[in-house]
Amino acid sequence: MADNDIYANPPDPDVLELEPVHPGIGDQAYVARRHDLFALCRQHRLGSLGPPHIDYTPEEQRIWREVSPKLDHLHTRHASGIYLQAKRGLGIRADEIPQLSSLSGQLQQMSGIHLVPAEGLIAYRIFYAYIAARGFPCTQFLRHGSKPEFTPEPDMIHDCLGHVPLLVNHDYAELLTVLGRAAVRATSGDHVLALKRLSWFSIEFGLIEEAGETRIFGAGILSSMGEIPFSLSAQVERRPFVTSEVIETDYDSSKMQALLFVIPSFGFLRREVADLVARMGIDVS
Numbered sequence: 598m599a600d601n602d603i604y605a606n607p608p609d610p611d612v613l614e615l616e617p618v619h620p621g622i623g624d625q626a627y628v629a630r631r632h633d634l635f636a637l638c639r640q641h642r643l644g645s646l647g648p649p650h651i652d653y654t655p656e657e658q659r660i661w662r663e664v665s666p667k668l669d670h671l672h673t674r675h676a677s678g679i680y681l682q683a684k685r686g687l688g689i690r691a692d693e694i695p696q697l698s699s700l701s702g703q704l705q706q707m708s709g710i711h712l713v714p715a716e717g718l719i720a721y722r723i724f725y726a727y728i729a730a731r732g733f734p735c736t737q738f739l740r741h742g743s744k745p746e747f748t749p750e751p752d753m754i755h756d757c758l759g760h761v762p763l764l765v766n767h768d769y770a771e772l773l774t775v776l777g778r779a780a781v782r783a784t785s786g787d788h789v790l791a792l793k794r795l796s797w798f799s800i801e802f803g804l805i806e807e808a809g810e811t812r813i814f815g816a817g818i819l820s821s822m823g824e825i826p827f828s829l830s831a832q833v834e835r836r837p838f839v840t841s842e843v844i845e846t847d848y849d850s851s852k853m854q855a856l857l858f859v860i861p862s863f864g865f866l867r868r869e870v871a872d873l874v875a876r877m878g879i880d881v882s
């Protein structure tokens with residue numbers, strides 16, 4: 598997959614650290630741009646200032662215009678209808694990078710969720726503290742132009758084209774909030790692991806049954822040109838989403854996902870999350 602495991606409790610550094618495998622690591626202009634955006638977004642996040650306006654460079658717009666239409670084509674064929682409708686409703690276009698501040702304002706009116714500017718990976722509990730408060734941390738930087746189909750870290754294409762559209766859905770927004778509150782308040786390591794697995798196999802890599810067809814709603818799949826066709830291919834085992842099984846199932850974030858689970862609806866998932874958290878004895882009120 599082309600996405601980091603954001604649930605692996607990464608550090609929350611106050612300086613930008615690109616991974617050694619990052620395609621942009623030898624590009625001084627790219628690294629300088631990333632440092633600038635890191636500082637700006639971190640300042641806005643820590644100051645609760647909302648997403649800053651970003652003047653995207655021609656190169657960043659080029660990367661968006663190269664990747665976004667290809668994903669859009671795959672989404673039209675394979676993404677959840679609820680996702681597709683939401684993406685159109687938010688006016689997310691394939692030819693222009695959206696401003697998070699505009700998307701955040703729309704989301705707040707539609708589902709009460711707001712976007713939090715994220716300078717990069719955010720530590721697990723801090724990430725979920727934002728989710729619990731009906732915020733969604735979202736990056737504003739782009740991957741490197743030499744490999745537009747690959748990113749070793751969640752970037753704006755992953756966040757905006759993977760996660761943001763479904764935030765307009767009431768059931769999705771509610772289940773996310775409950776997950777966030779449970780993740781922040783969980784004191785047992787077993788409970789934290791169960792919540793991570795549930796999130797992985799739904800928010801990041803979930804499939805949904807719609808009108809007799811298996812469609813995609815997980816952001817890790819929706820933001821990857823390779824993972825979209827792979828997830829629906831014969832190489833992947835797809836099982837009905839049984840929560841007791843999902844929370845016992847391990848995953849490897851460094852590989853394409855060979856086992857996926859299919860939910861019947863977001864209402865179902867919302868009820869399953871609420872029941873699980875109640876069984877854990879975690880108060881999410």
Ligand SMILES: [Fe+2]
Nearest residue numbers: 751801816817
């Ligand atoms: Fe993600």
